[in-house]
Amino acid sequence: MPIIGHWIDGHTTAAEQTATQAVFNPATGQEIARVALGDADDAARAIASGQAAFAQWSDQSLARRAQVLFRFRDLLAANAEALARVITREQGKVLSDARGEVSRGREVVEFACGLPSQLAGSFSDQAASGIDVFTTREPLGVVAGITPFNFPVMVPLWMSPLAIAAGNTFLLKPSERDPSASLLLADLWRQAGLPDGVFNVLQGSKDAVEAILAHPDVQAVSFVGSTPVARLIHQTASANGKRVQALGGAKNHAVVLADANLEDAANQLAAAAFGAAGERCMALSVAVVEESVADQLLDQLIAKARAVKVAPGDHPGAEMGPVITRQAKDRIEALIGSAQAEGARLALDGRGYQVEGFAEGFFVGPTVIDDASPDQAIYREEVFGPVIAVVRVAGLDQAIDLVNASPYGNGTAIFTQSGGAARRFRRRVHVGMIGVNVPIPVPVAWHSFGGWKDSLFGQSHIYGPEGFAFYTRAKVVTERWPAGASAASYHFTAEP
Numbered sequence: 001m002p003i004i005g006h007w008i009d010g011h012t013t014a015a016e017q018t019a020t021q022a023v024f025n026p027a028t029g030q031e032i033a034r035v036a037l038g039d040a041d042d043a044a045r046a047i048a049s050g051q052a053a054f055a056q057w058s059d060q061s062l063a064r065r066a067q068v069l070f071r072f073r074d075l076l077a078a079n080a081e082a083l084a085r086v087i088t089r090e091q092g093k094v095l096s097d098a099r100g101e102v103s104r105g106r107e108v109v110e111f112a113c114g115l116p117s118q119l120a121g122s123f124s125d126q127a128a129s130g131i132d133v134f135t136t137r138e139p140l141g142v143v144a145g146i147t148p149f150n151f152p153v154m155v156p157l158w159m160s161p162l163a164i165a166a167g168n169t170f171l172l173k174p175s176e177r178d179p180s181a182s183l184l185l186a187d188l189w190r191q192a193g194l195p196d197g198v199f200n201v202l203q204g205s206k207d208a209v210e211a212i213l214a215h216p217d218v219q220a221v222s223f224v225g226s227t228p229v230a231r232l233i234h235q236t237a238s239a240n241g242k243r244v245q246a247l248g249g250a251k252n253h254a255v256v257l258a259d260a261n262l263e264d265a266a267n268q269l270a271a272a273a274f275g276a277a278g279e280r281c282m283a284l285s286v287a288v289v290e291e292s293v294a295d296q297l298l299d300q301l302i303a304k305a306r307a308v309k310v311a312p313g314d315h316p317g318a319e320m321g322p323v324i325t326r327q328a329k330d331r332i333e334a335l336i337g338s339a340q341a342e343g344a345r346l347a348l349d350g351r352g353y354q355v356e357g358f359a360e361g362f363f364v365g366p367t368v369i370d371d372a373s374p375d376q377a378i379y380r381e382e383v384f385g386p387v388i389a390v391v392r393v394a395g396l397d398q399a400i401d402l403v404n405a406s407p408y409g410n411g412t413a414i415f416t417q418s419g420g421a422a423r424r425f426r427r428r429v430h431v432g433m434i435g436v437n438v439p440i441p442v443p444v445a446w447h448s449f450g451g452w453k454d455s456l457f458g459q460s461h462i463y464g465p466e467g468f469a470f471y472t473r474a475k476v477v478t479e480r481w482p483a484g485a486s487a488a489s490y491h492f493t494a495e496p
Contacts, residue, residue, distance in 0.1 A: 004035040004179045006042060006203050007186040009049040010196030013042075021176055021205070026092035026322040027312035029360030035179045038204035043211035046200040050142040050169035051217050053197030058139045058167035062116045065165055072161070072192035073109045076102065083153055083184055088313035090178035091152060092321040092362070093276045095314055098153075104442070105157030108463050111445035112161035118468045119166065131480045137472035139167030140219035140243070144212045146233065148225045149175035149324050150279040150384075156185060158449065159222045160199060162467040164189075168219075169198045173212060176205045177324055213237050220471065222462065223247065224281070226382070227408070227454045234457035245470055246457040247281070247450065249382040250410030254284040254439065255399040255425065258293045260415040264437075266300035268415070272439035273388035274308050274366045277323050281455075282411045282433070282440045285383055286372070287390045288399045294392045298370055301388070302348050305366035311355055322362040323385055329362045332385035336367055339378035339389070345370040350386060374405065382408075396421055404430045409452030413439050432456065 003020060005012045013036075020034035038046075057065075076083070084098035091098075123134040145159040152174060160170045174182040182201045189199045202208050212218055213236045220243035223233045227248035234246040254272070256265050272284035289297050313321035323329050333351045340346050350365025364385050372379050372389035379389055393399045403412055413435035414425045422436045432451035435441030443449050443464065450461025460470040 001031070002033045004033050004183065004203060006036060006038060006046065007183055007199075007201035008042075008046045009200070010190060012183065023090060023177065023179065024325065025089055026324055026362045027314075027355075027358055029326065029358075029362060032089070033180070035176050036203045037176070038202045038208040038211070040207070040211040042204070043202055043208055043215060046171055046202045047142055047212075047215050047217050049197040049200050050171055053195055054139075054141050054169045057164075057169060057195055057198050060167070062119060065167070066113055066115055068193050069109060069113045069115065069161060069165055072189060072194070073106060073113060075188045075191055076106045076109060076157075079184070079188060080106075083181060085314070086180050086184060087152055087178070088321070090180055091149060092324060093279075093313050094318040094321050097276055098313070101151055101154040105154040107445040108157050109161045111464070112165040115165040115468075118465070119472070127478075130482065131478060133476065133478045135474055135476045137166070137468070138475055139472055141168060142171060142217050143168045143220040143471060144171040144173060144218050144222070146173045146209055146212070146221065146223045146225070147175060149177040150276065150281075151224075152178045152181040153185065155224050156182065158224075158463045158467075160185075162463060163222075163471045164194070164198060166468060166471040168471055170200070171212065171218070172199070172201045173204065173208055174201065176203065179203050209233070213240060213242075216240075218242060220244070221246075222470075224462070225249075230457050231454075243460075243470065244458045245450075245460040245462055247462060248455050248457060249408060250281045250283075250451065250455050251286065251380070251382055251406050251408045252282060252284050252411045252413075253286045253288050253399075253403045253406070254412070255396070255403070255414045255416075256287060256289045256293070256297055257396060257414070257416040257418065257421060258290040259417045259421075260293075261417065262293060262297050262300060265415040266297060266304050268413075268437075268439040269301055269388060270304035270308065270366075272413075274305065274320050274386045277320055277364065278386040279323060279384050280440070282442055283384075284413065284439055285388055286379065287388055288393055288402055289390055290396075290399075291392045291394060294390065298347060298368070298390055301390075302368050305348050305368050308366050310353065310363060310365060312358060312361070320366065320386060323364055324362065326362050328385070329364055332364050332383060332387065335378055335381060335383055335385075336369070336387060339369050339372065339376055342376040342378075344372045344376055344378060344389070347390075374402070396425065400425060400428050404428075407454045410455035411435070411441055411451065413437075413441060432461070
């Protein structure tokens with residue numbers, strides 16, 4: 001059984017690790033590898049590697065860093081298919097979605113290639129008599145990214161290119177459920193000319209994370225995952241004096257008004273709820289539908305859900321694959337059962353779904369729940385599976401109140417043909433990312449990604465301009481060059 005190890009100082013270190021954990025193919029339910037479980041000693045070696053590499057890398061010119069980024073971008077494009085197949089094998093999503101994940105990650109690399117303009121700083125000539133003031137942005141040192149299973153390539157690429165472009169060294173702690181992609185990324189960084197130690201990978205689970213959060217040489221931590229873990233990471237890392245951006249869970253609502261194009265809305269809802277088996281923090285898991293069109297939309301949504309081709313991700317034409325683990329499958333099916341027990345109606349029940357020839361796979365069928373309400377677990381909890389719950393409302397104001405009452409504020413969408421209704425919605429909802437007739441409003445790379453409320457802990461969103469700001473700190477220089485000796489002032493002067 002192959003062992004997936006760490007990447008420290010430019011090479012893998014699996015032979016040095018004894019504790020391991022199984023990695024499964026979710027479509028077959030079979031163990032396909034073992035992943036090393038890093039401890040505090042492994043973390044210390046990885047961090048020391050990054051610390052040693054920091055002085056040289058941060059001293060590289062912006063042009064030199066940009067050259068590495070451009071080469072890395074080209075290597076990602078050339079190896080996109082290999083990355084996608086590794087994603088599908090260990091994470092389970094269909095190949096087309098895995099390819100899209102690589103593409104969206106590469107978009108952030110392309111943004112990071114513009115680092116000279118992003119790090120340009122500012123200058124004020126003659127701010128006072130004979131005095132100039134300028135601001136620069138400097139890197140922090142060793143920074144870490146703790147990333148989730150659902151996007152093993154894209155989320156690391158939301159973090160590492162900007163951190164590295166800014167002059168930091170980066171330590172990636174990927175999910176132990178699908179770890180192989182992290183080593184492919186590390187090798188592509190090496191091929192791009194990145195010096196050893198600038199990008200390291202520490203495999204593992206809780207012990208590895210705790211070691212990162214406690215280590216004094218880690219200056220900043222980026223995290224994407226569930227809300228309870230995001231809150232804990234924010235509290236712990238902040239208490240240890242680190243910068244933190246911790247993105248948590250979501251309960252994303254899609255509001256469908258009576259004037260919407262219902263066929264288009266049903267298409268978009270199905271794709272956003274069932275794509276990637278619902279294992280997206282931006283998945284639409286609640287449809288808030290105006291009562292007058294709810295039955296019509298529900299019929300179309302059920303028809304779309306029944307038509308989804310569920311199969312192993314590498315099968316031709318597959319539109320939805322399995323969920324990540326057997327435990328995830330059991331939890332999702334338990335939540336579906338709780339909805340029925342608490343008074344909702346299972347319009348389409350995906351429990352017990354079977355894919356011919358893959359009886360041991362972790363499959364859950366597309367599920368549509370009608371008559372959901374805020375007091376039900378299926379509404380309150382982040383399902384992270386192919387489930388959409390329909391809530392009926394009288395109109396837009398009630399829909400906005402529902403969205404705002406949620407403790408989460410990651411993403412939301414509205415489907416309407418009314419510009420006035422859309423404007424009212426986007427101005428009043430307390431959510432970080434909003435789509436108007438767009439089901440999954442993940443921003444392009446030159447904007448920043450992040451939610452509100454319990455979907456984000458810390459002030460900084462991820463990637464885009466806020467990403468560069470997070471991975472750097474400002475230094476302000478005030479300078480004068482007197483021609484000779486001059487009298488010093490013992491107080492602030494009234495005149496500049």
